[in-house]
Amino acid sequence: MSLKITGIGLVNMQYARPETAAEASKLLAEARGATRVLAGGTDVLVQLKAGMVEPDLIVDIKKIDGIRSITQEDGGYRVGAAVSGAELGEHAGVVALWPGVVEGFELIGSTQVQGRATMAGNLCNGSPAADSVPGMVAAQAIARIQGPAGTRDCPVADIPVSPGKISLAKGEIITSIFLPARPNHASDAYLRFIPRTEMDIAVASAAVSLVLDGAGVCTSARVALGAVAPTVVLVRGAADCLVGTKLEDSALAALSDACSAACNPIDDKRGTVEFRTQVAGVLAKRAARIAYDRAGGR
Amino acid sequence: MALDSQAKKVFKQVGTRPRRPDGVDKVTGRAMYGADATAPGMLFARVLRSPHAHAVIKSIDASAALAQKGVKAVVTSADFGVPEDLFIRDVQDNCMARGKVLYDGHAVAAVAAVSDAVAKQALKLIKVDYQVLPHVTDVDEAMKPGAPVVQQGRTEENVGPGFSENVTTYCEFGHGDLVAGFAKADRILERSFKTAATHQGYIEPHACLASVTSDGKADLWCCTQGQFHVRNVCAEIMGMESSQLRVTASEIGGGFGGKTTVFIEPVALALSRKTGRPVKMVMSREEVFRATGPTVSSSMDVKIGMTRDGRITAAEAHLRYQGGAFPTGTVTMGGQSAFAAYDLEAVRTYGWNVMTNRPKEAAYRAPGAPMAIYAVESVVDEFCQHFGLDPLDVRLMNAAKKGTRSSYGPTFDAIGLIATLEAAKAHPHYTAPLGPNQGRGLSCGFWFNFGGNTCVTLNVNSDGTIGVTEGNPDIGGSRASISLMAAEELGIPYDKVRTIVADTNSIGYNDITDGSRVTFSVGLATIQSARNAIKVMCARAAKIWGIDEDAVIWEDGAAKPSGPNAGDFEPMTLAEIAAVSAETGGPIAGHHEVNADGAGVSFGVHLADVEVDPETGATKVLRYTVFQDAGRAVHPDYVEGQMQGGAAQGIGWALNEEYIYGKDGRLQNAGFLDYRVPVASDLPNIDTVILEIPNPGHPYGVRGVGETPIVPPLAALSNAVSRAVGVRMHELPMSPPKLLKAMNGKG
Structure with missing residues (x-):
């Protein structure tokens, strides 16, 4: 389905609702002027209303076959690009395997927004403060991308380039995000700092994913920080502080320091460099404790 | 209009909580905004x-x-x-x-x-x-000679030399000998404060x-x-x-002065x-x-002297308010209200209104008072910490009362401050235990209230119902309160009365809905309109009975002969008189027009418990109780709503709300995402305690209640934070980056 929306004079915008990913990709590849992909619309519609963008073409991907489903695959889950936060939050399997990813995603917006918002959309909006992205990066999630020449897989960590910019080429769309399998005694957690309790954007955030052995010793870890650099930062040095420990206070202090050291934030209306740097470390420490408990470490 | 002499009057309608008349329309989306x-x-x-x-x-x-x-x-x-x-x-x-x-x-x-x-x-x-x-948005910068001038030729004569042309007006209030007063103090504190501009944040x-x-x-x-x-x-x-x-x-959909x-x-x-x-x-x-208008932002210096047992010997404040790109008068109200809660021998306030390159300030709930009282109440609290004194005892010791010469001139009549402080002291909240990183703060608050030009028509319909026509938009439940007062006076049920807000060609002039004036002034005019309608109805009954008008009284919604000598007639109800009005002289109505005075000031005391996250500087409000003198609570639900709403807005002002300007002079947070009003989950239930110390200037004793409750939260929260983490903030909002920085600085 495609329809032309025209007003008097200046307003001229095309809306398309293809039924296959290949068709969506083709429309975007061949489009001239500005384009926007519409899934939940919780960023696109706000940008339209605020006059920030005036796309010539909007491609609604919600009718693409399979794009709203969650399927089991190789012990992990493939989450369609148009799956909403509310749908993901009610999926017992994903919640059990990747609670940190789900809780990050579910922090976005309000109940109403959760009925529409998608993880892929959150990722493609390109914000360094996106709440679902640190969890996906810590989880080593993989995005499946449909382009004019076919499909490819790309780590979520490689999608954001800079604030508002992503690495997808013209004509490429994300069709699903894969959350991989994980061993026993593994879990994750996400925390963000906002001055309020909800309806806000992260001033700093941290996701921690841990694998423990049977004795509660951390065998591997991934730590990702949000809103403290132009893109989400994977802090390998911080993860190293946890491996081989039972998350004793000294390990957590080292983790916190390593996270703060990895921050490269800005001063803006939402927070200062000093604040973001300090609080990112605090959040990482607290998220690590939660992930450790969830993994059965205590 | 004076307080009715039957002081022990038993109210049948006033003080009840009937269903609000605008509720169905608002929740079903039918209300016409x-x-x-x-x-x-x-x-x-x-x-x-x-x-x-x-x-x-x-x-x-x-x-x-x-x-x-x-x-x-x-x-x-x-x-x-x-x-x-x-x-x-x-x-x-x-x-x-x-x-x-x-x-x-x-x-x-x-x-x-x-x-x-x-x-x-x-x-x-x-x-x-x-x-x-070149532009200027900061009040202190704007006052300096050489600052970019927003508008020329707007400075009044009494503004002394040494300022830029942005300073438009100067004011001074107070009495007594400051030098002698400060000499009697055991300790003098001088502190400077700043508060950010905040917006009324109405939904519509x-x-x-x-x-x-x-x-x-x-x-x-x-x-x-x-x-x-x-x-x-x-x-x-x-x-x-x-x-x-x-x-x-x-x-x-909300106004709050804006x-x-x-x-x-x-x-x-x-x-x-x-x-x-x-x-x-x-x-x-x-x-x-x-x-549109946010409130002013401010820069203030407060100097107070106190004896070690808690008596304030002298107090002064310098207040500098910027109100945007046009001259405003808001600092006057700050200067008048700063020390209103205290009975002082020597007190002085000095105020300057300043223009900047910001939107013109508009009224916001007790305009000018919250910031001045925040500064004063912060210093009083610091004294209490320094001398180890109970903060309620110190306020009780210094409290203004009937007969006090107020810091702004007039001598107070009956006021409720001491009763309010005593209620706070007796409340379980005041002595409830606190945990680590938690603190309890309190503050007094004050607002003058206002009367003003008011005009009401009360029509008696032939089916025995009442239409009250008034001219003040209902921003806080006034239609319900006005209907209650009409019903009370006429002796009929509340649901027989409907009050509407009329257009400018349907009723005489009314001042704006401001100054917490409507329930007081329109209420007063409604009561008098009802009394005028009763006079007419008594005359109609007298006519039917063939007796003298003076021989008819009104009781329980009916006309009655005043006694056995007047004649033996069955009482005629309002409905019975109304039904035959066409035969007795035509439609029945009562009117009243007045420029009301005697509004009666209102004091409040707020108690706030907070917990501060020592690692992030985030402040959580754990418990909050508002104590306020309402004179007479006509519809207590609405009175409590005003107390809770004012507290919620004041908490936002204290913690996160602020106009943020870039170096380019442009507003950076023009939306509810980054202009952070509290959301419901940020607040605890706000408990309320209504005190009723009748206002001598209203037949039922009503005082305005809408503005006072936004005043105390600023200092109550700052004082609570100070007691929770040992850091006194001198700037609002106490947003987490600022508070964490101050806590880091403490070492």
């Missing part, structure tokens, strides 16, 4: 706003916009005259910049078109050539529909706290006679006059933030 008005052939208007904080408008070229299909008219300041009256000129210049833009968001042109989308696009085709000027943006006809009449529908004020201002700007401009106030002025109505009227079509104009949220 400003943006809901439509008219056949209506055009849609949009406003082009300045991207600069301060600039000369060299030229405006709207030819490309006007050439666009669907665009019907463009107006700029050239479409308006230059009013002689300075107040009117300022309102007009704020609605449409003349010569210079004075702040980011200042209107420079407006378009009317056949659709909102066309109007929006047309704005992009208007070319404005600006010459950008400003909206109006203007329809000017070719024979010079006009109708205007708008959301406002004062349709008569809108009429007077717009009629003068448009060169119309008042009777020809009928203004109807819509249902209102809808006591005029921002868009003259522009919509000018577009309607130019096009000959009705014109609708609705502000976006961004426009509301950038171009």
